[in-house]
Amino acid sequence: MHHFIDRRANPKGKSLGNRQRFLRRARENIKERVDRSVREKSIGKGESVPENGEKITIPAKGLKEPRLYHGPGGNRRHVLPGNKEFVVGDTIDRPQGGTGQGGRKASEDGEGDDEFSFTLTRDEYLEILFDGLELPDLVEKATVETETIGTRRAGLTTAGTPNNLNLVRTMRNSLGRRIALQRPSTKSQRELEAQVAELEELDARSPSQEDLLAELKLKLDGIRRKRRVVGYIDPLDLRYDTFVPEKIRNSRAVVFCLMDVSGSMQEREKDLAKRFFLLLHLFLTRGYEHTEIVFVRHTHYAQEVDEETFFYARETGGTIVSTALEKMKEIIDERYPPDEWNIYGAQASDGENFGNDSVRCRKILTEQLLPVCQFYAYVEIVEEAAQMLLDNNEAGEDLWQNYRQVKGEVAHFEMQRVSEPGHIYPIFREFFLPKVKG
Amino acid sequence: MQTAKSTATPLFTGPEWTFELLEKARDAIEKIALEDLGLDVYPNQIEIISAEQMLDAYSCVGLPLMYHHWSFGKHFARDEALYRTGRQGLAYEIVINSNPCISYNMEENTMAMQTLVMAHAAFGHNHFFKNNYLFQQWTDADGIQDYLAFAKNYIAACEERYGYDAVEEILDAAHALQSQGVFRYGRPPKPTIEERRAMQQLREAYEKGQSALDIWTDVTLGLKRDMDAPDEDLDHSERRKRMNLPQENILYFLEKHSPVLEPWQREILRIVRMLAQYFYPQKQTKVMNEGCATFVHYYIVNKLYDQGLITQGALMEIMHSHTNVVMQPEYDDPRYSGINPYALGFAMMQDIRRICEDPTDEDREWFPDIAGDPDWRSVLRNAWSNYRDESFIQQFLSPHLMRKFKLFTLTDDETHPQLVISQIHNRAGYKTIRRDLAKQYDLAYIEPDIQVSDADLKGDRTLKLTHTVRENIQLAEDGRDEVLKHLRRLWGYDVTLSTVTTTSG
Numbered sequence: 039m040h041h042f043i044d045r046r047a048n049p050k051g052k053s054l055g056n057r058q059r060f061l062r063r064a065r066e067n068i069k070e071r072v073d074r075s076v077r078e079k080s081i082g083k084g085e086s087v088p089e090n091g092e093k094i095t096i097p098a099k100g101l102k103e104p105r106l107y108h109g110p111g112g113n114r115r116h117v118l119p120g121n122k123e124f125v126v127g128d129t130i131d132r133p134q135g136g137t138g139q140g141g142r143k144a145s146e147d148g149e150g151d152d153e154f155s156f157t158l159t160r161d162e163y164l165e166i167l168f169d170g171l172e173l174p175d176l177v178e179k180a181t182v183e184t185e186t187i188g189t190r191r192a193g194l195t196t197a198g199t200p201n202n203l204n205l206v207r208t209m210r211n212s213l214g215r216r217i218a219l220q221r222p223s224t225k226s227q228r229e230l231e232a233q234v235a236e237l238e239e240l241d242a243r244s245p246s247q248e249d250l251l252a253e254l255k256l257k258l259d260g261i262r263r264k265r266r267v268v269g270y271i272d273p274l275d276l277r278y279d280t281f282v283p284e285k286i287r288n289s290r291a292v293v294f295c296l297m298d299v300s301g302s303m304q305e306r307e308k309d310l311a312k313r314f315f316l317l318l319h320l321f322l323t324r325g326y327e328h329t330e331i332v333f334v335r336h337t338h339y340a341q342e343v344d345e346e347t348f349f350y351a352r353e354t355g356g357t358i359v360s361t362a363l364e365k366m367k368e369i370i371d372e373r374y375p376p377d378e379w380n381i382y383g384a385q386a387s388d389g390e391n392f393g394n395d396s397v398r399c400r401k402i403l404t405e406q407l408l409p410v411c412q413f414y415a416y417v418e419i420v421e422e423a424a425q426m427l428l429d430n431n432e433a434g435e436d437l438w439q440n441y442r443q444v445k446g447e448v449a450h451f452e453m454q455r456v457s458e459p460g461h462i463y464p465i466f467r468e469f470f471l472p473k474v475k476g
Numbered sequence: 477m478q479t480a481k482s483t484a485t486p487l488f489t490g491p492e493w494t495f496e497l498l499e500k501a502r503d504a505i506e507k508i509a510l511e512d513l514g515l516d517v518y519p520n521q522i523e524i525i526s527a528e529q530m531l532d533a534y535s536c537v538g539l540p541l542m543y544h545h546w547s548f549g550k551h552f553a554r555d556e557a558l559y560r561t562g563r564q565g566l567a568y569e570i571v572i573n574s575n576p577c578i579s580y581n582m583e584e585n586t587m588a589m590q591t592l593v594m595a596h597a598a599f600g601h602n603h604f605f606k607n608n609y610l611f612q613q614w615t616d617a618d619g620i621q622d623y624l625a626f627a628k629n630y631i632a633a634c635e636e637r638y639g640y641d642a643v644e645e646i647l648d649a650a651h652a653l654q655s656q657g658v659f660r661y662g663r664p665p666k667p668t669i670e671e672r673r674a675m676q677q678l679r680e681a682y683e684k685g686q687s688a689l690d691i692w693t694d695v696t697l698g699l700k701r702d703m704d705a706p707d708e709d710l711d712h713s714e715r716r717k718r719m720n721l722p723q724e725n726i727l728y729f730l731e732k733h734s735p736v737l738e739p740w741q742r743e744i745l746r747i748v749r750m751l752a753q754y755f756y757p758q759k760q761t762k763v764m765n766e767g768c769a770t771f772v773h774y775y776i777v778n779k780l781y782d783q784g785l786i787t788q789g790a791l792m793e794i795m796h797s798h799t800n801v802v803m804q805p806e807y808d809d810p811r812y813s814g815i816n817p818y819a820l821g822f823a824m825m826q827d828i829r830r831i832c833e834d835p836t837d838e839d840r841e842w843f844p845d846i847a848g849d850p851d852w853r854s855v856l857r858n859a860w861s862n863y864r865d866e867s868f869i870q871q872f873l874s875p876h877l878m879r880k881f882k883l884f885t886l887t888d889d890e891t892h893p894q895l896v897i898s899q900i901h902n903r904a905g906y907k908t909i910r911r912d913l914a915k916q917y918d919l920a921y922i923e924p925d926i927q928v929s930d931a932d933l934k935g936d937r938t939l940k941l942t943h944t945v946r947e948n949i950q951l952a953e954d955g956r957d958e959v960l961k962h963l964r965r966l967w968g969y970d971v972t973l974s975t976v977t978t979t980s981g
């Protein structure tokens with residue numbers, strides 16, 4: 039009549055429905071926090087969304103579950119255990135806080151009553167960040183990696199060069215061998231020597247002392263002999279690290295964030311651009327062991343800046359896009375040799391450019407940058423009202439037209455117009471989804 | 477009864493459990509539980525679950541099937557965070573009052589812990605659920621699984637039909653009134669599943685019969701239809717009689733009499749109050765239930781050890797865990813967070829056995845009925861069947877135990893500048909301390925006493941609630957105001973809460 043059931047293999051996430059309702063309920067608050075966290079987040083310092091989710095704290099208002107319960111005060115009697123010295127009639131002061139409840143316990147999770155902290159999974163975070171876009175399995179994406187020759191550790195050997203001697207292993211073997219073969223310790227030898235010396239110093243020795251001396255000497259000889267035979271370190275103990283040469287896939291990537299910071303780029307435009315850069319960086323940190331990020335801003339001239347300046351400093355001037363591309367090329371030549379680095383370019387602009395500079399941009403891109411880049415993405419941030427531009431890919435200014443030509447020629451170049459966060463994602467989806475092989 | 481065979485081979489020696497070992501251990505435990513202790517249990521369904529599933533179960537108040545609500549998701553998020561950061565461990569087991577009796581055992585438990593957990597939950601709690609009068613009278617162990625399945629499906633169907641927001645609004649309001657959704661004194665009628673379905677179908681059919689132009693009036697409310705015509709102006713007392721007033725079960729009252737709720741919303745209120753009622757006995761028997769289960773596992777594992785069926789190592793491991801569970805920190809210990817029901821319950825059960833087996837003169841004076849009773853097993857079984865925490869403590873807490881726990885009463889009168897030690901564990905104090913402690917477990921005393929006192933459906937339709945204040949203890953304001961908002965939503969018209977003060981305790 040009794041039986042056991044193994045439930046461990048049951049589908050997981052039974053409470054997923056509850057979780058979704060919870061996120062739905064708190065959506066407004068969560069969205070606000072996520073948006074704020076993006077603004078506060080530094081892309082460069084590796085502060086993008088952590089692998090195991092993002093902890094966020096939202097106001098508990100709206101998440102309270104009110105009940106009718108007794109407040110403090112009134113006339114109560116508490117029965118407590120552990121009386122030590124009290125007798126009837128003793129009085130004690132009320133605990134601080136004066137609630138008469140015997141001092142309320144600090145809230146368990148170290149947060150106030152007014153706030154609720156929990157962890158959003160990475161996918162939930164991204165979903166909220168990019169307005170409910172469905173995310174494909176990011177792991178499936180095909181990042182490209184360059185190859186170089188390097189060395190890899192390949193265990194231990196008994197022969198090698200002294201600089202590869204593995205001390206820890208060697209000493210461990212030595213210790214094991216010494217214990218196994220019962221090599222007398224230096225300490226025991228010293229003690230015996232001291233005893234012998236003490237006895238020898240005596241002028242007149244009794245026969246029993248003579249016997250003892252002879253016995254000790256014999257013992258000492260034995261110890262000395264054994265210590266000679268069983269060496270402290272024996273060639274048997276030696277272990278060396280070995281390395282084998284290997285083709286390694288380059289796991290370093292650098293992202294160039296290029297942005298137009300002329301007066302027409304306002305808070306909204308920069309916020310969108312930041313999400314765009316953040317997402318690219320996010321994709322890459324999953325794919326590469328090490329990623330670096332370079333910020334290049336430009337007006338009518340380009341300069342490399344830190345993240346803070348990049349997003350928040352104000353700058354005025356004209357707009358010459360090609361300066362940024364040249365700057366990028368310059369930095370690549372200086373610091374990021376393409377055979378060691380996977381290079382990604384991301385450019386955000388409002389689409390304006392000076393005179394016929396756009397043609398120049400196209401040339402730099404196709405001739406110099408795209409051949410060394412794994413991927414180059416361009417987003418043009420347009421007015422929310424500019425539906426005409428969003429719908430029609432063919433319409434657009436000089437820069438857009440020239441970039442369209444580039445796109446026609448090069449496969450790993452993507453461009454997109456965006457006016458809200460939801461538009462940003464498709465660029466990545468197109469590029470990173472596993473390509474159907476023809 | 478089996479005589480001790482110290483030469484028997486142990487059931488298991490290593491820490492790893494397998495299903496064969498679990499079965500062997502369960503059979504050995506069952507033999508002692510049924511033949512020696514004389515327990516009477518539902519068939520057991522023991523389920524092995526993972527830590528994540530345990531967290532799932534936590535968030536859904538331990539039930540195997542539960543309708544979806546955001547608050548469960550919130551609890552899950554909190555429990556998970558606490559668990560992952562190591563600030564909160566997980567229970568070794570969860571047991572459900574159902575027939576068959578379902579208990580969840582964690583897969584991480586060692587074989588020794590599984591043995592302990594089986595003795596504790598599958599036999600200790602199980603016996604208590606099956607035999608205690610509160611559970612027998614107020615819960616339906618045979619039907620709970622079906623009812624939960626029904627509730628889950630029903631609420632899912634409502635979400636589908638009326639949208640998440642509409643359902644959430646009703647559930648939020650109903651949850652806020654959960655504690656006011658139980659019958660404390662009068663026994664509710666107990667419809668079967670079939671009856672419930674029929675009733676629900678009736679309501680649905682009625683709803684479909686309504687044309688879109690019909691507005692809900694009190695005439696359309698089922699209960700009022702038959703008695704409506706002749707009495708245009710019922711007088712106050714007659715009205716109260718018709719509506720069963722005063723009514724302590726606010727959810728029940730709203731379900732039957734709210735002028736604005738639709739049938740499906742009434743059904744949701746009903747689901748919430750049925751579950752509240754199902755859990756009500758557990759709230760009233762924490763000390764006894766845990767005391768019973770802890771006593772049973774303690775007795776059984778010691779018997780197993782005496783019979784040579786578990787090794788000394790396993791016994792030590794079990795005792796280590798047992799000791800942690802029954803630890804009672806003193807009031808000035810930083811770990812103190814109230815009286816530990818495991819500690820008090822276990823100590824009282826052991827004490828009853830002691831009074832039967834080895835009574836002192838004091839015991840004979842205090843417990844003339846049981847002191848020296850040769851059959852302590854039946855004394856305990858009788859206690860487990862016929863008491864709840866409050867009456868159990870009032871009846872069985874001995875001076876011996878009060879001394880052991882060094883109990884004292886602290887009087888906290890708001891009007892008095894300081895706290896006063898009013899009783900300590902001496903001859904003069906035993907009776908008062910015992911009464912005070914029993915009162916601490918009396919839900920009627922702990923929970924605010926709020927009743928529906930009047931609702932004039934033909935007049936201004938204000939719902940009048942009365943809070944009977946005892947000992948000058950008022951309701952917490954933030955909770956009160958929020959709950960009243962929910963109440964207004966369910967009632968549709970104004971709701972007032974007045975206060976009546978009693979002088980007696």
